[in-house]
Amino acid sequence: MSDERPIGVFDSGLGGLTVVRELMRLMPGETVVYLGDIARYPYGNRSDETIAVYGRQDARFLMRRNVKMLVVACNTVSSVALAPIQEQASDMPAIGVVQPGARAAVARTAEKKVGVIGTHATVRAGAYTNAIRQLDAQVRVYAKACPLFVPLVEEGMVDTEIARLVAQHYLYELVDTGIDCLVLGCTHYPLLMETIQATVGARIQVLDSAVWAAREAHEILADVGALSSRASGGLAESQFFVTDMPARFGEQASRLLGRELPRVQLAAFEELAA
Secondary structure, three states: OOOOOOEEEEEOOOOOHHHHHHHHHHOOOOOEEEEEOHHHOOHHHOOHHHHHHHHHHHHHHHHOOOOOEEEEOOHHHHHHHHHHHHHHHOOOOEEOOHHHHHHHHHHHOOOOEEEEEEOHHHHHHOHHHHHHHHHOOOOEEEEEEOOOHHHHHHOOOOOOHHHHHHHHHHHHHHHOOOOOEEEEEOOOHHHHHHHHHHHHOOOOEEEEHHHHHHHHHHHHHHHOOOOOOOOOOHHHHOEEEEOOOHHHHHHHHHHHHOOOOOOEEEOOHHHHHO
């Protein structure tokens, strides 16, 4: 049995493509419908109420395109509004990135000291702390908001002296706590992986929540017999939507994914708000 419908993935901007990259690596025959809400990014500085509204709108946009699964590739929405989105999706799997990242951290920390970095909203919600402590109450979690990382990624400034200085400003404090794992609690942050790893040192494992979310998506689709029957080539038939600047997004996305994307389409706000 197979299911050739696409996987729906959304984020506030470019960062969710790190999840798409992992989905394509694990399941190269799958197609994706991606929505990047560029016009309203970053979500991490918004109120929980606004984030929940945006998340439900994004999910509905994808559900109208007959997706077989929703991946909330935004840690902020996963932290604040995953439950109502799952209720909205009702008859299809809908996963976020928090629980997979939390499970990976608990499995890998020897010192039972885990650092989490994310947006203000993700840290404020305490979603990673709660998820990790539910899995192992003895793990100590040190969470820190790193709001400047997202604009650095969106502006293409990942390999710059500014990025290195910002990483040092945010991360040295976490290193001093004695953590042995650091969860990247924002899907933009893996694009700063080299800078972050160099800042915290080789002793600390840096865990990309996008990797673990993609693995969970693969496991769920395999369990219900909904994987595509194609062996490869799914990206060429995938669809990409953004709420602003499609040409710029297409250039950035092609560099990130290492291949030319299909045409990036503009998502109308009228449809998002419908």
